[in-house]
Amino acid sequence: MLKGPAMMSETEIKQPAVISAKRQLEEMIKRPAIMSGKQALAVPSGQQSGHRNRPPPDAASVRQDYTGYRFCIRERIRYLSFYIFLDGCVSFLFFNSWIAFFLLLPGAAAFLAERRSVLQKRREKVIRQQFLDGIQMMSASLQAGYSPENALSETLPELRKVYEPDAVVIREFTFMEAQISVGRNLEELFMDFGRRCAAEDIQSFAEVFLSAKRSGGDLLAIVRNTVSCIRQKQETMQEIETCLAGKLMEQKIMSMVPILILAYIRLSSPEFMSLMYGNAAGTAIMTLCFLIYALAYFWGRKIVQIEV
Numbered sequence: 001m002l003k004g005p006a007m008m009s010e011t012e013i014k015q016p017a018v019i020s021a022k023r024q025l026e027e028m029i030k031r032p033a034i035m036s037g038k039q040a041l042a043v044p045s046g047q048q049s050g051h052r053n054r055p056p057p058d059a060a061s062v063r064q065d066y067t068g069y070r071f072c073i074r075e076r077i078r079y080l081s082f083y084i085f086l087d088g089c090v091s092f093l094f095f096n097s098w099i100a101f102f103l104l105l106p107g108a109a110a111f112l113a114e115r116r117s118v119l120q121k122r123r124e125k126v127i128r129q130q131f132l133d134g135i136q137m138m139s140a141s142l143q144a145g146y147s148p149e150n151a152l153s154e155t156l157p158e159l160r161k162v163y164e165p166d167a168v169v170i171r172e173f174t175f176m177e178a179q180i181s182v183g184r185n186l187e188e189l190f191m192d193f194g195r196r197c198a199a200e201d202i203q204s205f206a207e208v209f210l211s212a213k214r215s216g217g218d219l220l221a222i223v224r225n226t227v228s229c230i231r232q233k234q235e236t237m238q239e240i241e242t243c244l245a246g247k248l249m250e251q252k253i254m255s256m257v258p259i260l261i262l263a264y265i266r267l268s269s270p271e272f273m274s275l276m277y278g279n280a281a282g283t284a285i286m287t288l289c290f291l292i293y294a295l296a297y298f299w300g301r302k303i304v305q306i307e308v
Contacts, residue, residue, distance in 0.1 A: 063175065066127060066168070067198040069120040071112070083111045093262050094286045096277040128201050130169035132234060134159055135205065135227050142220045148213070149180050187213045201230045244304055251300045258293055 071079070084105075091101035137158050141151035156173050163170055176189045187210040194203035205226050212222040266273050276282035 063196070064171075065196050066123065067196065069116050069123060071116065076112075079112060079115050080108060083108045086111075089259070089263075090290065093259065093266055094290045095283065124197070124199055127168050127197055128199055128230075128234065130163060130167060131199075131202055131205075132227070132230055133162065134169045134173060135223070136231075139220070139223050139227055142223060148186050148219065152180070152186065153177055185213075201233065205230065240306055244306065248304050251304055255297050255300065 087101055087104045087107070091097060091104065094100070134155060137155040138148075138151045141154045142148065146154055152173060156170070156177065159167075159170055159173065172193055176186065176193075179189055180186060187206070190202075190206035190209055194206040197203075208222060208226045209219075211217075212219045276286050
């Protein structure tokens with residue numbers, strides 16, 4: 001009589017355990033199907049078709065347009081903050097007015113456009129240098145007897161020793177290698193890269209490489225001569241930049257001298273500048289001085305900019 005309640009309690013305890021075990025078994029049966037569907041979506045198309053040695057999509061499918069520079073959020077905040085600081089300095093030194101501060105705020109668009117142009121030229125310079133290093137390594141592989149497509153593949157490991165993984169030449173050569181594996185022509189990929197960079201040196205090399213590859217000429221000699229011409233041009237540009245480095249520094253210092261003098265007088269002896277603020281004649285004179293200063297600054301920058 002004492003065993004009945006104990007046995008009933010054991011069955012009551014076992015029934016939920018059996019039900020939970022059945023539910024776990026059903027979930028385990030359904031889970032592989034769900035996971036297989038997710039894995040099928042996550043597997044790159046190259047791996048599904050059997051190309052398991054192809055680079056991952058995030059490295060091989062990048063096709064960026066380098067003709068226009070886009071600010072990141074941090075750069076935009078930094079340059080806008082810097083312009084607001086400059087606006088405050090100009091408004092305080094030349095006009096001593098909040099009205100001038102707000103009237104000069106729309107100039108932020110022109111300031112950002114000028115910064116964008118400077119950063120775009122700087123990026124083009126980096127791309128040209130990286131591309132020159134890449135085709136020099138590729139020329140060495142061609143001289144060793146590799147075909148152009150295999151020479152590109154042999155160049156990538158050497159470039160990874162020199163540049164960071166996110167460098168433009170690493171991304172683009174990885175993209176070219178992946179496109180060659182699906183049947184695209186190397187000369188067309190160079191032409192596409194030249195169009196997206198809008199760099200004269202890269203476009204010239206792409207056109208020469210296309211003509212040499214299609215005409216069946218001495219590809220190695222043509223590539224080496226083209227590389228030599230591009231290298232001489234870049235060396236000439238570097239020599240000019242080296243010669244102008246001192247003049248650029250002088251131009252920057254001379255551009256700061258009027259502002260520093262005006263700030264010194266404004267802070268040390270404000271009574272000397274009081275006549276220039278709060279009246280039409282003083283405002284007109286200070287406006288004319290500001291325009292002359294801005295014109296001289298941009299004219300000086302234009303003089304020291306020499307392109308080859």
